[in-house]
Amino acid sequence: MQTVQEHKRGWALRDVIFLAIIAIFFGVIYQVWGASYYALAAIPALKPFANDMTIGVWLMAGPLAGVLLRKVGATLIGEVLAAVVEMLLFSSWGAATLLYGFVQGISSELGFTLTGYKNWDKIGLTLSVITSTLITFAWDLFNSGYLAYKPGLLITLFIIRLISVGFFAGILVYLIKVLVEKSGLLKR
Amino acid sequence: MTTLAVKNFSFAYDTGQRNILNNISFSPVAGSFNLLIGPSGSGKSTLLKAMAGLMPKFGGIVTGGQILLDGQDIQPVAPFERAKRVAMLFQNPDRQFAMRTAPEQIAFALENIQLPAEQIQDRVADVMTRLNLTAFAEQDLMTLSGGEKQRVALATILAMDSDIILLDEPFANVDPQARQTLLHDLQALQQTQGKTIVISDHDLSGYAELVDNLYVLEATTGTLQSASLTRLTNLAPVVPFTGHPNPAGDLGWRQLHVSVGERTLLTGTTFTVPSQQIGLISGSNGIGKSTLFKALTKQIAATGTITWAEQDARKIKAKAWAKRVALIFQTATDQFVTMTVAEELALSQRQTAYPDFWTAERVADAVAQLNLTGVMDHIVYQLSGGQQKKLQTLVMLIMGQPVLLLDEPLAGLDQDSVQAVMTLLQSTVHATQQAILMISHQRQGLADFIDYELVFAEQQLRLVGGATHA
Amino acid sequence: MPKLNPTVLLVIMIGIGFQTAFVKSITMNLIVAGVTLLYLLLAGVKWRYLGVMFAISLPLAFATWVSFIAFGTGNTTHLAWVYATRLYAYLFLGGALTLTVAVKDLLFSLHRHAHLSSTFTYGLLAAFNLLPRVRRQVKTIQYAASLRGVTYHLWSPHLYFKAVLSALQWSDDLALAMTSHGFSEGFPRTDTINDPLPKWQWLVAVLLIAAYAVGAWVIQPR
Ligand SMILES: Nc1ncnc2c1ncn2[C@@H]1O[C@H](COP(=O)(O)OP(=O)(O)OP(=O)(O)O)[C@@H](O)[C@H]1O
Ligand SMILES: Nc1ncnc2c1ncn2[C@@H]1O[C@H](COP(=O)(O)OP(=O)(O)OP(=O)(O)O)[C@@H](O)[C@H]1O
Ligand SMILES: [Mg+2]
Ligand SMILES: [Mg+2]
Numbered sequence: 028m029q030t031v032q033e034h035k036r037g038w039a040l041r042d043v044i045f046l047a048i049i050a051i052f053f054g055v056i057y058q059v060w061g062a063s064y065y066a067l068a069a070i071p072a073l074k075p076f077a078n079d080m081t082i083g084v085w086l087m088a089g090p091l092a093g094v095l096l097r098k099v100g101a102t103l104i105g106e107v108l109a110a111v112v113e114m115l116l117f118s119s120w121g122a123a124t125l126l127y128g129f130v131q132g133i134s135s136e137l138g139f140t141l142t143g144y145k146n147w148d149k150i151g152l153t154l155s156v157i158t159s160t161l162i163t164f165a166w167d168l169f170n171s172g173y174l175a176y177k178p179g180l181l182i183t184l185f186i187i188r189l190i191s192v193g194f195f196a197g198i199l200v201y202l203i204k205v206l207v208e209k210s211g212l213l214k215r
Numbered sequence: 216m217t218t219l220a221v222k223n224f225s226f227a228y229d230t231g232q233r234n235i236l237n238n239i240s241f242s243p244v245a246g247s248f249n250l251l252i253g254p255s256g257s258g259k260s261t262l263l264k265a266m267a268g269l270m271p272k273f274g275g276i277v278t279g280g281q282i283l284l285d286g287q288d289i290q291p292v293a294p295f296e297r298a299k300r301v302a303m304l305f306q307n308p309d310r311q312f313a314m315r316t317a318p319e320q321i322a323f324a325l326e327n328i329q330l331p332a333e334q335i336q337d338r339v340a341d342v343m344t345r346l347n348l349t350a351f352a353e354q355d356l357m358t359l360s361g362g363e364k365q366r367v368a369l370a371t372i373l374a375m376d377s378d379i380i381l382l383d384e385p386f387a388n389v390d391p392q393a394r395q396t397l398l399h400d401l402q403a404l405q406q407t408q409g410k411t412i413v414i415s416d417h418d419l420s421g422y423a424e425l426v427d428n429l430y431v432l433e434a435t436t437g438t439l440q441s442a443s444l445t446r447l448t449n450l451a452p453v454v455p456f457t458g459h460p461n462p463a464g465d466l467g468w469r470q471l472h473v474s475v476g477e478r479t480l481l482t483g484t485t486f487t488v489p490s491q492q493i494g495l496i497s498g499s500n501g502i503g504k505s506t507l508f509k510a511l512t513k514q515i516a517a518t519g520t521i522t523w524a525e526q527d528a529r530k531i532k533a534k535a536w537a538k539r540v541a542l543i544f545q546t547a548t549d550q551f552v553t554m555t556v557a558e559e560l561a562l563s564q565r566q567t568a569y570p571d572f573w574t575a576e577r578v579a580d581a582v583a584q585l586n587l588t589g590v591m592d593h594i595v596y597q598l599s600g601g602q603q604k605k606l607q608t609l610v611m612l613i614m615g616q617p618v619l620l621l622d623e624p625l626a627g628l629d630q631d632s633v634q635a636v637m638t639l640l641q642s643t644v645h646a647t648q649q650a651i652l653m654i655s656h657q658r659q660g661l662a663d664f665i666d667y668e669l670v671f672a673e674q675q676l677r678l679v680g681g682a683t684h685a
Numbered sequence: 686m687p688k689l690n691p692t693v694l695l696v697i698m699i700g701i702g703f704q705t706a707f708v709k710s711i712t713m714n715l716i717v718a719g720v721t722l723l724y725l726l727l728a729g730v731k732w733r734y735l736g737v738m739f740a741i742s743l744p745l746a747f748a749t750w751v752s753f754i755a756f757g758t759g760n761t762t763h764l765a766w767v768y769a770t771r772l773y774a775y776l777f778l779g780g781a782l783t784l785t786v787a788v789k790d791l792l793f794s795l796h797r798h799a800h801l802s803s804t805f806t807y808g809l810l811a812a813f814n815l816l817p818r819v820r821r822q823v824k825t826i827q828y829a830a831s832l833r834g835v836t837y838h839l840w841s842p843h844l845y846f847k848a849v850l851s852a853l854q855w856s857d858d859l860a861l862a863m864t865s866h867g868f869s870e871g872f873p874r875t876d877t878i879n880d881p882l883p884k885w886q887w888l889v890a891v892l893l894i895a896a897y898a899v900g901a902w903v904i905q906p907r
Contacts, residue, residue, distance in 0.1 A: 029872070031291055031869070044856040045853060051815065052849075055823050056823060068744075069744035069747075073748075115788065117738075121775040121777065122776075122778040123779070124779065171768070175753060177758055206843070207849050212597075212853050213853065272864075298866060305861070305865075311866075312811075313807055313810060313868070323868075325875070327866060537832050549826070552835050
């Protein structure tokens, strides 16, 4: 009979399924959120603010996957998968959802990379909040036409975005992680 | 013929914790039918998973001995090599399938064991026919009933042609009819194909004719003992519950019609749920019992009228409705909203509709009655399945909604726990005048507690032994 | 019309979608939206469905348009139209994949032609098959809280915590069951996937992406 060699710390089947189910949960929850985003964004005067107020929500799946799995790439894959699910469930952003998911995933992952993938706690999350706010904002400057906005508005938008990302992808993710650890079910 | 031998095997879930399994030796005879019993939490699932080679890969540590498959340590054997020899069927029929339909699932398993491509289709067709599954070939597995899902799981094992079949409480969510059919299927496999069968179960009915050996796993010592087969024949007979419901109650429905998708589950029934009584709803898998409860708790839409004290339920908001009619879920962990047993109880005590009744003493008594005193500061998610089930029922009972709908509250409980839960429910509803309606496939030991029974069949609810009340 | 292989469709979608993010051309956006819409119709997607998609996104497109007129600097009208039309380019580009290819076929295709490992292919597939259950679970989580007099908001950690717990339990159960059904990570399996990818389809992909590049970067229409 063939036997299994004690394998390297790669992606195990159960981690892949776990990550995917998390992503699907977020895809479904994003849809619930989508309603409030639409309500805000469909009011022309609020459109730019709606984007930056809610962006933190769309950035949660990645860091959460990261701190739960503590693996290189988990943040990126988690975020991209959540975007894929969102796109499949229907998103007005269509193919752009995937692109945004990728950009957001990379920018959140970078925070953990900066700690050398050693810190999956407050420091890693804080750095991840900073990198993702900066990079996604830069992306929007060049690719979503933010450069065309007046400077005063840009500063306001940046601050709103930092708060949104800090709360959802930072504090909220941290609180969820604490609860999961306390439940004792995360023995991986 | 494959041999599987458990040799002086000991196992714990964490370093420094006690051995769940203690020095167990067990070698099922080839071609025999073995039943494994033991109280909830004694380690039956753990032992079976270890015998399937899934432990410690999926948790825990081996603290002594070993398990040999054809004389070789089972754990490092590649899964596809194991699956050809030992296969396992799990308690929860809902999450055993990777694919969407039965033929896809069976083919998936056959690809795993590297059966040549040209043989796969024939093998799939063959087992589909043998287990009478051809009618379900196109159907989404998710929409099959519990019993049907277990048949598909059995078909998958059969297709892989494993010699040894391990089944972990495969009937916990299966109705008596489907249970008989599955037991019959198993017997046929054992007798005509010489399969070795090891099965764990709480419900001993229907085994007397089948079983060659009976084993008991002791909860306190973690040891395995062989027991006399007479335990399987001296069972109390199961009787229909012919009592009558009281006429008065708050929750009622008229001409209720429930359907999912295209399919009608219930047409035009009328009933009032009587206060101070415990009613049982029985009926085969997939008939629509759980769906009826979802309609009554307003989680899905239904046509006809649901009423609360003659008032139309549509006029009552979801939040207010949740204060009147409560659902106790089939999956216990879905019910919990805090972290520890004590916190769960404290939350319910804060929110209870009967603060005078649920005094600290009474709660403590109930906790003792359910044998939960020792786990007050445990995390709810780390309790055994049986403990979770009991805690879930208790916290909802304390909440005190006037109508409690319990979906399989006794699944997986041992007889002592069943008695304790039912006694508590009965004494509480007598004092508080709450109404309880419960779905249960398990009927053993319920004779003293059930006030009336509604049978769900052919899209109707019929009162047992009664007039056309329902 | 022969259907494009899912892997090829994905490559086209990424190849054009990525460039679109950097291109500020109304014409190019309209061409992408028009061509993908045509593909969708040829692939048999219902008119009515596409109409609904168009309508749902209309308020968003309108708000995007207004926000540039109101808050923008420079050539605001042009930018407003660029971003409003880009929304539709992306919408139908995404639809060209999601509305014509089942998740299973996409995963199998990627397994076959893009080296997606068995573990990812079947792990993702098993998880995606749980989608309806995940939907129900989100509702159950909220309902369970309301039964105890607790309300979960979208910013309550407990809501997500319960979702994570379900994910943990479900992934454990599924992985256990798949392993016991013989699924072995890192070992070969019998391959029965039938997903033809004729060479000309790669040519189509390269031509389409190149044509877009030439249009967007060389011709640069408004
Ligand atoms: N993953 C785990 N981590 C830690 N402890 C566990 C784990 N799984 C089970 N246990 C504990 O091990 C003991 C044996 O559990 P097991 O599920 O094997 O019992 P069982 O006899 O199958 O019970 P039941 O009849 O309720 O299914 C229980 O006390 C349980 O709480
Ligand atoms: N969302 C859904 N979509 C399609 N079919 C569904 C859905 N939910 C339930 N069903 C089907 O409706 C039928 C009734 O299901 P329900 O869960 O109410 O059965 P049940 O009587 O509670 O069975 P069991 O005893 O197995 O728990 C089943 O055939 C089930 O597959
Ligand atoms: Mg068990
Ligand atoms: Mg049910």
